[in-house]
Amino acid sequence: MSEIETRLENGVLTVTLNRPDKKNAITQAMYAALAEAAERARTDDAVRVLLFRAEGDSFSAGNDIGDFIALGSQGQGPTDMPVFRFLKALADLDRPVVAAVKGRAVGIGLTLLLHCDLVVVAEDALLSVPFVNLALAPEAASSLLLPLTLGHQRAFELFALGQPLDGRTAHAWGLANRCVPADQVEAAAADLAAQVAARAPNSIRKTKALMRDAEALWAIMQREGEAFGGQMKSPEAMEAFMAFTQKRAPDFSKAG
Template structure:
């Protein structure tokens, strides 16, 4: 398990912590492997009733580690071979409750991950964004379906196309979160919800969640998104966007 991902099981709640605060919890491929393993454990371990994902530091996640992506973009391997896809498959298959505690920025996968959560607690001043097009990429994690389903086509398209963040209060109003609270209350509020879920009839909860979502269709869409994401990741557009990002300038898409 990556040291940047920590896990703790207590009272039926598997708490998974993003622990790379010095990098705003940007997620590397090693971290995706650890997240996948934790999510698979949640599904198969009877001692786990609920999974809670949280983060150390002032950001939930800055999204994918951009250095990883520059390196991956130069390789010939298929996107489906990347560790992130193991994590996405685990999310699609997860039939136990998933709760998130979000403070600070949640960028890219930091926001699309929330679409797979059954309960989300955000800080009122949290900032959620999906700036894939700003990096000349494409949506992932079935967000091309789930985000418009939750907040409507026009709002979702604006979030994708312009990449501008929405704050925690807006996320609550739009249905992206169950609670919006002060930043210092996020973790305890999320833990309380997770503990409550852990006391409910486990088979009833799993069957209810399974009826509310189609795991096979979701995984099929994730793979189609992966093809679009992968082709863009290796494109001149994306290389320009990545270089502009690292050089702190606006990209020139000609």
């Protein structure tokens, strides 16, 4: 069974993260499949809406840390990884995107939502961006989009402290369109996707394109990639990754 599954039905391309045993932590192979799906959504006229959902009890635990560390040790920078192909596809995407979020949404699990036009979140979902906890930097244009969505202070708190935001608060702060009980998330997201798919497709695409600056998003993604890549090679990140694998708190007391 594939870890990324796609299904096109009635104009809705549903993309499912299907690695529930690992809380849908995303590997570079999964990013390549996600990029293919996003590129298909932009180029296939049969696709009117892209819907992201996940199997299991978590939307996504973020990057697969083991996979990430292995690639970093090979000297591969973030911009050389399949994740950047996916991010470019998100920046360029002119089809509306819907997300159904249950359980944990960590790192890219949250920043992906900033590129979605309609988000349904479970009341008890927990969303976080613990980049600083791993001594890294923001990605997916989140350094631009999260402050635009939440305001500087709330966005900085999420980045700097890495503490999770529950679904009700995410909805109240503007990260989600709907906040419902977990057992209603899938149906609510599917309903929104169907409603949008029934609208005039070219009008929808032009509306979305006017609301986003794809070139600016890609430019900030590349700047973030440089910062992220620099941090990946830093002593801070090595300590954070080691602490993660050893299941202890990192010690940044000697960092400077």
